[in-house]
Amino acid sequence: MTDHDRLFKELLSTFFLEFLELFLPEIASTLDRASLRFLPQEYFADLTAGEEQVIDLLVEVKQAGEEVGFLLHVEAQSYVQQNFNRRMFFYFARLHQKYLQRIYPIVVFSFDEPQREEPSTYTVEFPHLRVLEFSFESIQLNRLNWRDYLTQQNPVAAALMAKMRIAPGDRPKVKAECLRILATLRLDPARTRLISGFVDTYLRLNAQEKEVFEEEIGKLEEREREGIMQITTSWLEQGIEQGIEQGVQREAKSLIFRLLNRRVGELPERVRSQIEVLPLAELEALAEALLDFSGLPDLEAWLAKGT
Numbered sequence: 001m002t003d004h005d006r007l008f009k010e011l012l013s014t015f016f017l018e019f020l021e022l023f024l025p026e027i028a029s030t031l032d033r034a035s036l037r038f039l040p041q042e043y044f045a046d047l048t049a050g051e052e053q054v055i056d057l058l059v060e061v062k063q064a065g066e067e068v069g070f071l072l073h074v075e076a077q078s079y080v081q082q083n084f085n086r087r088m089f090f091y092f093a094r095l096h097q098k099y100l101q102r103i104y105p106i107v108v109f110s111f112d113e114p115q116r117e118e119p120s121t122y123t124v125e126f127p128h129l130r131v132l133e134f135s136f137e138s139i140q141l142n143r144l145n146w147r148d149y150l151t152q153q154n155p156v157a158a159a160l161m162a163k164m165r166i167a168p169g170d171r172p173k174v175k176a177e178c179l180r181i182l183a184t185l186r187l188d189p190a191r192t193r194l195i196s197g198f199v200d201t202y203l204r205l206n207a208q209e210k211e212v213f214e215e216e217i218g219k220l221e222e223r224e225r226e227g228i229m230q231i232t233t234s235w236l237e238q239g240i241e242q243g244i245e246q247g248v249q250r251e252a253k254s255l256i257f258r259l260l261n262r263r264v265g266e267l268p269e270r271v272r273s274q275i276e277v278l279p280l281a282e283l284e285a286l287a288e289a290l291l292d293f294s295g296l297p298d299l300e301a302w303l304a305k306g307t
Helices: 004-014 016-023 084-099 155-163 168-185 189-202 207-218 222-242 249-264 269-276 280-292 296-306
Strands: 031-038 043-046 051-054 057-063 070-077 103-109 121-126 129-135 137-140
Touching: 004 016, 004 057, 004 070, 004 155, 004 189, 016 031, 016 155, 043 084, 070 084, 084 103, 084 121, 084 129, 155 168, 155 189, 168 189, 168 207, 168 222, 207 222, 207 249, 222 249, 222 280, 249 269, 249 280, 249 296, 269 296, 280 296
Parallel strands: 070 103, 103 137
Antiparallel strands: 031 057, 043 051, 057 070, 121 129
16 A cells, blocks of 8 residues: 555655745745754644544744744645544644744645545634634645646656646656656756655556657657656666565566667567566666667667677
8 A cells, every 4th residue: 555644744854845835935935944944743642533643744944034933834634534624723733832833734635536625724613703713724736737837847846746636648648747847857866766756656557558658758858858768767777676576577677678669669579589588687787778779789789798
């Protein structure tokens, strides 16, 4: 099963400022970035449900020119929960009681269904008196159109487009666009793997979709195609390395063949046969070397060198 909580916490904590810039630019533009500090996770006993609740992200920060800071509380909610707005108020009340600071609450709703707008307020009132009106910032991904984020040079956009409202036929195109943005960002390898792994988790393509995905990649500029090739090659190397005991080596070879077909053209049967019998170490080497191939002779020369 997909560990949604871990994936979103890792993404948002690694790219926290980029997350604010994408969805809350009016907040991001006023922050003293050097003051940003992640606080330890908070655990609260939920007496009504009889279980313990964990705050996802709690960040202390100051606005530029101000001495007194405030807290940003971010929850990533991957499933529909009745009275979630009330739970957010309980979190707010307990955090405010503990820290006696201003708190800016944010929720990222990441479930696919339903697409109705989730409540973002919690009120307590009487006919003659409104006792409480609590609100939080709501980012409901399944109500956002991925096309609106195509021009955002932002790693969080590259990741979260995979969880936005996507027509079934657009899945291959969205994956290609996520990777296109990622390739142009030129992040370090660890951050690139984080984003690409997130996208691959939520946009796993079937055989037919993979063909459309490769067609979409072929429409991109050469520089963008090269960047995506490097990212998908990194997936391949990870898959080979992790798949010895998981039985995914066949899928790894399939990906090599697809990359080679795009790089050097249709492979003759004799060349395919040579690749089929390559040991693990040479498959890893081929995954790296194919990025430098410009045609079939380069591949044949590489295979000849290894025999």
